[in-house]
Amino acid sequence: MIAAAMPRALVIVDIQNDYFPGGAHPLHEPQAAAACARSVLERFRAEGAPVFHIQHIWDEPDAPFMRPGTEGVEIHPDVAPLAGEPLIHKDAPNAFLRTPLESRLRERDIDELVVCGMMTSMCVDATVRAAADLGFTVTLVHDACAAPSLSFGGVEVAAPAVHAAFLGALAMGYASVVDAASLS
Secondary structure, X not given: OOOOOOOEEXXXXXXXXXXXXXXXXXOOOHHHHHHHHXXXXXXXXXXXXXXXXXXXXXXXXXXXXXXXXXXXXXXXXXXXXXXXXXXXXXXXXXXXXXXXXXXXHHHOOOXXXXXEEEOHHHHHHHHHHHHHXXXXXXXXXXXEEEOOOXXXXXXXXXXXXXXXXHHHHHOOOOOEEEOHHHOO
């Protein structure tokens, strides 16, 4: 059972088809992350707790993924919104930037966010940091997130290391970081 210490909502960031095998930008083990996200989503739905789905749409002619009108931009079926669950479109990594997310949360007196999604190193990171800066208490479900491998300055960083580095940084002041099974 989800404890109701304060009003909270689940925010699912960008679990979209392009991040899965066959998509335009597959991440490391997205199926496992989506399965954990689905388990968290099912718990919130069972409790009648608010759920907000975030969908990145990259509407530029040279966008390499998340292009409008493609199968890749669609929310993955494992976590697809049900009728009545808000779907918020964004065009930047931060789900609060130029979107109604903050106002929709404030309208419902939400104080705490549980966040999961893709990519750990980009949109999840930006959204969690923004949420904390806006005064929300944030819990990040680490096994319900996925990351890519990255490269910088001739250094190749494997996806599990990228994931761990960003989670470690977020745990140092922006969010409580837990696994799906430990979420209370």
